[in-house]
Amino acid sequence: MTGNDILSEMWQLLASIQNFKNWLTKPISREFNMTSRQFQTLVYISQANGLSLRELAELMDMNDGNASTLCKKLEVRGFIIRKRRKDDERYISLILTEHGSAVISRFQQRLAHQFEAVGEETIQDLTTGLHALQKIIAQTNRKEDAHYARKK
Known part of the structure; x- marks a missing residue:
């Protein structure tokens, strides 16, 4: 991709x-x-x-x-x-x-x-996906913070 x-x-x-x-x-x-x-x-x-x-x-x-x-x-x-x-x-x-x-x-x-x-399983799938997105965002933010810290 x-x-x-x-x-x-x-x-x-x-x-x-x-x-x-x-x-x-x-x-x-x-x-x-x-x-x-x-x-x-x-x-x-x-x-x-x-x-x-x-x-x-x-x-x-x-x-x-x-x-x-x-x-x-x-x-x-x-x-x-x-x-x-x-x-x-x-x-x-x-x-x-x-x-x-x-x-x-x-x-x-x-x-x-x-x-x-909607059903419990669908809600659980949605929650799992949103938690995965949240984790990706947190990792990206940490990498960006480290990058800017090195530039200073």
């Missing part, structure tokens, strides 16, 4: 993953009148205990200012709390409120319902 073939396959796979993510999140985003990015923010916060604003920005490939604006909107609507650390006010922790947790619970129920018909 040539580099061009690999690029084409991977790009199509990543586009499929993005489309799949949108398919999963759009109904719940609409139900709660929020953007997909806002909903994805809730998912990231729910998955990490004590996620910081900077970590969220990195996960969502945003600059800190845009992530902050996004979180302010979610806080105003009662989905999250932004909490400054007492010893370092630059550090902002993001925490789901009861309302935010209810949205995530509703999403989890919807996921369970959508995947009931």
